[in-house]
Amino acid sequence: MSTPSARRLALDILRRTLDHKQDLQAAVDEVLNPVQAGPDKGLATELAYGYLRMRGRIDFLLSQLLKNPVQTSPIMKRILGVAMYELLFLSRIPDYATLDWAVTLVRERLDQTMGKVANGVLRSLLRLGLSVRFEEYYQTKTAGHDQFLSAWYSCPQWLARMWLGSYGKEQTQAFLQATLSAPPLGVRINRTHAQAETLRENLQPLQQDSSNWGFALTQWPEFLQHAVAEGAATRQSLAAQKIMDALGVEHWPSPVLDACAGRGGKTYLMSEQGKNVWASDVNVFRLRQLKAEGARLGFDIPAFRSQGQGPYPLRQTPRTIFLDVPCSGLGVLSRRPDIKWKRTAADCAGLVKLQEEILRAAADLLTSGGCLVYVTCTLNPEENEKQIDRFASLHPEFSRLRQAQSGPAEGLGEFFYGAVLRKK
Ligand SMILES: C[S@@+](CC[C@H](N)C(=O)[O-])C[C@H]1O[C@@H](n2cnc3c(N)ncnc32)[C@H](O)[C@@H]1O
Structure with missing residues (x-):
């Protein structure tokens, strides 16, 4: 055969x-x-x-x-x-x-x-x-808690150890459990589109949860394919939408420089919200995809290649800099399970350095009253709250306005961290 x-x-x-x-x-x-x-x-x-x-x-x-x-x-x-x-x-x-x-x-x-x-x-x-x-099998066959977690929750031991040290036993098990199944399907409705309201009404009965932008769905209905093709909707995880809500996106002043814009997932959420957004990224291929996304959604925003460490080729200063920084991605293992077998503790340390440099360049670019928004999709305090603690102690000219971390109780299977700071 x-x-x-x-x-x-x-x-x-x-x-x-x-x-x-x-x-x-x-x-x-x-x-x-x-x-x-x-x-x-x-x-x-x-x-x-x-x-x-x-x-x-x-x-x-x-x-x-x-x-x-x-x-x-x-x-x-x-x-x-x-x-x-x-x-x-x-x-x-x-x-x-x-x-x-x-x-x-x-x-x-x-x-x-x-x-x-x-x-x-x-x-x-x-x-x-x-x-x-059953987990009893693994409890009896493994030596020590790290090895048990690694076998039962299917993760590298360094990750189990890091999460145990950072989040404690109960949270760690909840985070690990979330990595074992696919997250719900997320959709964001383009509120500037003529079909937005009809689409919202049609999706309401299928929703498992919602944000100000869209829904988590248990299934992807046929009509949504057309809505996406016509620019009325975008695939985006609900956890990604919710972190923007939690960080008060509606209060960030325009123009916004989205300095790690990638393919524009969060860029166009901000455009749909009515902001004047400029996009930059180090990766030209992603910027091309971002422009194509704009054409689909009905936006034509300035997009340029720049590394986040600066200097930025700008004549005008943005009032908000949005940094959805490159990170270790340990908060989205349910959607990207390859990451847990590729990432190493050493990569995380390298990313912490890069994030520091990107934060420093953004801090230099902003003027008084400017808003700095930092987001990661990882569960690693060094890239999250400790990164922002270090930044705040090195930059007393910034005050912290908000901080948010998605948790397992939300049931979305993905975890984002974010902070908002303002230059005095
Ligand atoms: C988390 S992703 C951004 C996702 C995007 N904001 C979204 O919502 O779809 C991080 C982005 O940072 C970009 N990046 C990596 N290193 C960078 C650097 N040194 N400067 C600027 N962007 C960088 C990557 O190309 C990637 O697109």
Whole structure:
């Protein structure tokens, strides 16, 4: 039997994102865009995302089931890992079908002997039965709390240790739990669009939660595709919208320089709110996407390449500088589970330095009364509240107006931090 193509596609996505460090969504797009619409696309996406979310737990089980985990080839572990994800988390696929494709693929990529080993490992997993679905199994098989958290909540141990030290046991478990499932689908309604009110009424019954801008939805209805194409709506997580509400976006004075604008997710939220926004970013490709987003939404805003460390090529001074800074992304692991296997503690330290420099340049550019808004999508105090504490102590000319942090109780699965300061 040939290996069903959904598994080959999923393994290709994983190779690109884990071995070649490609962004997960970009890898999914590159691999799946040429594939005809159909069930393979959906299953490949589910396997790639699901495996990455659960990889820590799967690797722990593999370390128990393989005779020599350290010497087992990475490709063998990857194929077994995806097959284990199917066996443990996808009830609609019969076990025999999973064993069949996985053993066939191991034989094809390695050899007959390894095919037999793969068969043995997957059968041993099945013999463990329901026990591996409960946390008690991992509590009894791991040494220490960090290792347990890492296995059960599927995360690197350094992350579990950092969160435990920063947020305590209860919060850490809630943050980790949130990383294990996909966040709700978020949509922002373009309030300047003629269809905005009708769209809001139509989406109301489907909403799980809302912000001043849009909704979190349990499903993405067909009519929303048209609304997005026509510029009446934008995909944006509700947690991202809510941090803007929490930071009082309506009070920030224009013109606003969005100095890490990226593709314009938050830029156009501010434009839709009526602000005069200028966008800059170090990445020209993203700025091109931002201009295309503007064309879709009906805005033509100034956009220019500049590094956030300055100097900015500006003749006029903005009254607000909005910094949605590059960060370690540990608050959005539910949406981008590849990050937890790529990020290191050393990267976080490098990002803290970069953020400091971006903050310093913005502080220099603002004049008296100017507003500085800082946002991250991470859970790391060094990049969040400690970064702002350090900034405030080095810059007594700034006073703090607001600070916000999304929490697990909001149930949105994503976590943002932000602060607003004003130059005296
Ligand atoms: C968190 S993302 C911004 C997301 C965007 N605001 C949105 O809501 O869609 C951070 C952005 O910072 C940009 N960036 C990274 N290093 C930078 C630097 N040194 N100066 C300016 N922008 C930088 C990245 O290209 C990326 O677009």
